[in-house]
Amino acid sequence: xxxxxxxxxxxxxxxxxxxxxxxxxxxxxxxxxxxxxxxxxxxxxxxxxxxxxxxxxxxxxxxxxxxxxxxxxxxxxxxxxxxxxxxxxxxxxxxxxxxxxxxxxxxxxxxxxxxxxxxxxxxxxxxxxxxxxxxxxxxxxxxxxxxxxxxxxxxxxxxxxxxxxxxxxxxxxxxxxxxxxxxxxxxxxxxxxxxxxxxxxxxxxxxxxxxxxxxxxxxxxxxxxxxxxxxxxxxxxxxxxxxxxxxxxxxxxxxxxxxxxxxxxxxxxxxxxxxxxxxxxxxxxxxxxxxxxxxxxxxxxxxxxxxxxxxxxxxxxxxxxxxxxxxxxxxxxxxxxxxxxxxxxxxxxxxxxxxxxxxxxxxxxxxxxxxxxxxxxxxxxxxxxxxxxxxxxxxxxxxxxxxxxxxxxxxxxxxxxxxxxxxxxxxxxxxxxxxxxxxxxxxxxxxxxxxxxxxxxxxxxxxxxxxxxxxxxxxxxxxxxxxxxxxxxxxxxxxxxxxxxxxxxxxxxxxxxxxxxxxxxxxxxxxxxxxxxxxxxxxxxxxxxxxxxxxxxxxxxxxxxx
Numbered sequence: 001x002x003x004x005x006x007x008x009x010x011x012x013x014x015x016x017x018x019x020x021x022x023x024x025x026x027x028x029x030x031x032x033x034x035x036x037x038x039x040x041x042x043x044x045x046x047x048x049x050x051x052x053x054x055x056x057x058x059x060x061x062x063x064x065x066x067x068x069x070x071x072x073x074x075x076x077x078x079x080x081x082x083x084x085x086x087x088x089x090x091x092x093x094x095x096x097x098x099x100x101x102x103x104x105x106x107x108x109x110x111x112x113x114x115x116x117x118x119x120x121x122x123x124x125x126x127x128x129x130x131x132x133x134x135x136x137x138x139x140x141x142x143x144x145x146x147x148x149x150x151x152x153x154x155x156x157x158x159x160x161x162x163x164x165x166x167x168x169x170x171x172x173x174x175x176x177x178x179x180x181x182x183x184x185x186x187x188x189x190x191x192x193x194x195x196x197x198x199x200x201x202x203x204x205x206x207x208x209x210x211x212x213x214x215x216x217x218x219x220x221x222x223x224x225x226x227x228x229x230x231x232x233x234x235x236x237x238x239x240x241x242x243x244x245x246x247x248x249x250x251x252x253x254x255x256x257x258x259x260x261x262x263x264x265x266x267x268x269x270x271x272x273x274x275x276x277x278x279x280x281x282x283x284x285x286x287x288x289x290x291x292x293x294x295x296x297x298x299x300x301x302x303x304x305x306x307x308x309x310x311x312x313x314x315x316x317x318x319x320x321x322x323x324x325x326x327x328x329x330x331x332x333x334x335x336x337x338x339x340x341x342x343x344x345x346x347x348x349x350x351x352x353x354x355x356x357x358x359x360x361x362x363x364x365x366x367x368x369x370x371x372x373x374x375x376x377x378x379x380x381x382x383x384x385x386x387x388x389x390x391x392x393x394x395x396x397x398x399x400x401x402x403x404x405x406x407x408x409x410x411x412x413x414x415x416x417x418x419x420x421x422x423x424x425x426x427x428x429x430x431x432x433x434x435x436x437x438x439x440x441x442x443x444x445x446x447x448x449x450x451x452x453x454x455x456x457x458x459x460x461x462x463x464x465x466x467x468x469x470x471x472x473x474x475x476x477x478x479x480x481x482x483x484x485x486x487x488x489x490x491x492x493x494x495x496x497x498x499x500x501x502x503x504x505x506x507x508x509x510x511x512x513x514x515x516x517x518x519x520x521x522x523x524x525x526x527x528x529x530x531x532x533x534x535x536x537x538x539x540x541x542x543x544x545x546x547x548x549x550x551x552x553x554x555x556x557x558x559x560x561x562x
Contacts, residue, residue, distance in 0.1 A: 001143075001393065001402040002061070003031030003049040003159035004073035006124040008133050008182065010043050010154055017154075021045040024156075024163040030318075031075070031159060031397045037061050039071045044126050044133065048073040051400055053347055054230055059097030066094060069129050070106065074099040075159050076121030076143045077404070079225040082259070084116065098228070099123070106134065111181045114190040118225070118410045122174070124157050133182045139191040139410050140353075141176025141385025144393055146517070148172070160394070161320045161509065161517060171513045176385045195417040196378055200371045203420045211423045212438040214415060219439070222409035223249040226349060227258045233347040234272035234340065236403075237296070239286025241433060241451060242351030242360075246406055247273055248443040250349055251294045272345060276301040276336035278464060290448050301339045303332060305467050311335060312501075317508045318398040319390060321518050322493075322501040325526060326391045328465055333395040341399040348396065352388050353407035355453070355526075356380040357416040359424050360433045362453055363525045366534040370421040377417075377424075379528045384408075386519040387526075472500040491520035 005025045010017060018040050025036070025047035032049030039046045039062045048061040054077065063072040078084070081098035084105065093100050099121070105113035106125060111134055122145035125134045135157050137145045148156045148168025157174065158164050164171050174180075177191030195201060206214070223246060227233070235247040254271040256262035273296035275287035284300055291298035308331045315331050316322065340348060355361050359377055367373040389405070396403045406412065419435065426432040432453055441449045476496040484499055485492040490512055493499035509515070521529040524538045532538040 001031050001397040001400070002051050002075040003028035003163075003397075004061075004075055004124065004157075005047045005159075005163050006073065006126075006133075006135070006157045007045045008043070008124075008126075008155045008157075010045075013040060013042060013045055018045050020167060021047050024158060024167060025049055027163050027165075028158065028160045030400060033400045035060050039064075039073075039126075041071070041126065041128060043131055046071060046073045046124060046126060051346065051402060052231065053077065053402055054098045054228060055096035056230055058095040059099070061097075061099070063095065063097060063100050063103060065103045065107070066092070069127065070103050071126040071128070072099065072103055072123060073125075074102065074121055074123040075145075076119055076123070076138065077226075077228070077402075078102070078117055078119040078121065079228065079409070080118040110134075111136075111179055111184070111188070111190075114179060120404070122159065130183070134179060135174065136179035136190070137174055137176055139177045139413075140381065140389065140408055142389050142393065142405060142408060144385075144390060145174040146171060147174045147180075148513075161514060162317070165509060165511075165514065169513075171511070171517065173385075173517050193414065193417065195414075196382075198374070200374045201418060201421045203422055206420065206423075208423050208435065209438065211419050212435050215419070215435055216439040218412045218415040219245070219406065220249050220252075222406040222412040223349065224253050224258055225409065226404045226406050227253055229347050230267070231346045232268045232272075232344055233349070234274055234343075234345045235296070236336075236348050236350045237273040237275050237287045237290055237298070238283045238351070239275065239288070239290055239448065239451070240283070240351065240453070241437060241448065242354040242407065244286075244290045244351075244444050244448045245354075245436065245440045246349050246351050247271075247290065247296065248294055248440060249406075251296060252443075270297050271295075272297045272299065272343065274299050274301065274336060274340055274345075274348065276303065276332045278303065278305070286448060286451060289445055293445050293448075299339070299343070301336050303335050305464060307335065308332065308464060309467070309471065313504050314398075315395070316501060316504045319394045320505075320509065320514075321390065322498060322505040323387065323519060324495070324498050324501065325523070326387055327501050328468060329388075330391040330395045332464070333391065334398060337396045337399040337401050340396075340401050345401065347402040347404065349404045349406060350392055351407060352392050352403075352405045353381075353384065354433065354436060356384055356388075357407060357413065358433045358436055359426065360453055361526050362432065363527045363531060363534070363538070364432060365426050366531075366538070367425065368534055370425060372531075372534065373425050374421045376528060376531050379530060381413075381417075383519065383528065469497055472497040476500050488515070490515045491518065494522070 029049045032051040034052045035050040037048045078098040081101045084101040120142040122137045122143040146161045148164040148171040178189045180187050237247045257264040257266045277284040392403045437449050476499045
C-alpha cells in the first residue's frame with residue numbers, strides 16, 4: 001500500500017514549498033517503505049512513497065508518460081491492467097506497473113477513464129501541457145484520500161490526514177467514487193449504479209440455489225483477479241465465513257501464477273494464513289479448523305489485553321479516528337499486521353464488505369421488510385469507507401502491508417447487489433448470508449460454513465471489549481464527561497469510551513476540520529442510525545458490539561439439512 005502527497009494551484013514552486021511536500025510525505029512513509037520519488041514542476045509538486053507489489057524493479061513513482069508530459073502518483077492496484085494494456089500498441093508503456101494504464105486512458109478519455117478501471121485506487125495526475133490536474137478515488141473509497149487548502153489557496157491531496165496537519169487550514173476527506181478535474185473546477189461523482197436507487201431488488205425467477213451459483217462464479221473470478229502480485233502474499237483468516245471463503249478460493253488458485261494465465265508455477269506456492277486473538281478466543285479456534293481443512297501455513301498471533309491497551313494511542317494516530325467500533329476492531333488487526341510484516345508478507349486478502357452486501361450483521365434479522373433490508377444495505381455500503389475500509393487499510397498500512405478486498409471487487413458488487421432481496425433476507429430459522437454459505441458449502445467444514453456471525457472485535461475475545469469499557473470508565477471521571485460537549489463541541493462523545501478515544505485523537509489532530517473528518521452517529525451492533533427504528537429495544541441503545549442484539553446473538557440456528 002503506497003502513499004502520496006500532491007500540491008497544486010501554485011503560481012511558482014519554490015524550495016520551501018517543495019520541502020513542505022517532502023516533509024508531509026515523510027509522515028506517511030509507513031505506507032510505502034520501499035522507495036520514495038518526487039516530481040517538481042513550475043506549478044505543482046507530487047511526492048510518492050512506494051510499497052512495491054507489482055513490478056518492483058521498474059514501477060517506481062511518480063510515473064511519467066513516454067513524452068514526459070503526464071505525471072502520475074497512485075496508491076492502489078488496477079486488477080484489469082493486462083486487459084487494458086492489450087488494447088494499446090507495443091511500446092506504449094515504459095514499465096510493467098499496473099498503474100501505468102491510467103496514463104494511457106487519460107490520453108484517450110480524459111476524466112471519463114474511471115469506469116474502465118477495476119481496482120482499488122486513489123491518484124493524482126498532472127498534465128504539464130495543459131497545466132491541468134486530475135484527482136480520483138475508487139468506487140467505494142477502499143483507498144483513503146484527503147484534501148486540504150492552505151492559507152495561500154494552494155490545493156493539497158494526501159493519502160492520510162496526518163500529512164496535511166499543520167499545512168492546511170481546512171482538511172476534508174475526498175469523496176469516494178469521485179474525481180476532481182481542475183479544468184472543470186468541481187468534484188464529480190463518477191460511480192453510480194441502478195441498485196442504489198431501487199427501493200428493493202425484485203425476484204427475477206432465479207431460485208436461491210441458482211443465485212448461490214452466480215455468487216460463486218463471480219467471487220471466484222474476483223479473487224483470482226486480485227491475486228496478481230510479484231511479492232509474497234497471504235490471507236487474513238479469522239475463522240468467520242467471509243475470511244474463510246476468501247481463503248478457500250485463494251488456496252484453489254495459489255499454486256499457479258495468475259499473471260501467466262495459470263501456465264506458470266507460482267513464485268510462492270505455499271499460502272500463509274494469519275489469525276489474531278486472545279488465547280482460546282472464538283476466532284482462533286475456528287481459524288485453526290479452517291486452516292487445517294484448506295492446508296494453509298497457518299500463524300496464530302496471541303495478544304494480551306495489556307499489549308492491546310498499550311497500542312490504542314498508536315492505533316488512533318494511524319487510523320485517524322475516534323470511532324468506537326473502528327478502534328476496538330483495529331487494535332488487534334494493528335498488532336497482527338506487525339507480525340505479518342515480520343514474515344516478509346506484503347499483501348493480504350481479507351473478507352471486508354460481505355456483511356454490507358448480503359445483510360450479514362445480526363441486526364439485519366430485525367429488518368421489518370425487504371425494502372428496509374435492501375436500503376440499509378445500500379446505506380451501509382455508502383459508509384464503508386468511513387469505518388471497516390478505513391480500519392482494514394490503515395491498520396495494515398501502518399506496517400507497510402497492503403489489504404485487498406475481493407467482496408468489494410467492482411464487478412462482483414453488481415452481481416451481489418442485483419440478487420433478489422428475498423434471497424438475502426434472514427428471518428426465522430434462516431441464517432444471515434445464507435446465499436454465500438450455500439455457494440461455498442463444499443469448500444469448507446460445516447462448522448465454518450454455518451458458524452454464526454461474530455464481529456471482529458468480539459471474535460478476538462469478548463474480554464477485550466469488556467476491559468476497554470472498564471478502563472475508559474475509570475479513566476474518565478463523571479465531572480469530565482459532564483462537560484464533554486463543552487470540550488468537544490464537534491461530535492460530542494456519547495460515552496466515556498468515546499471520550500477517552502477523543503482525548504487521544506485531539507492530541508494528534510487538534511483542529512476542528514480534522515475532527516469533522518471522523519463519522520459520528522448512533523448505532524447498535526454496527527447499524528446505521530436509520531436502522532435504530534426497526535426495534536424499540538434499539539432506540540435506547542448505543543453499543544456497536546454484536547452482543548448488543550440480545551436474543552439474536554444467543555440464538556442457535558439449524559443447519560439447512562440438519
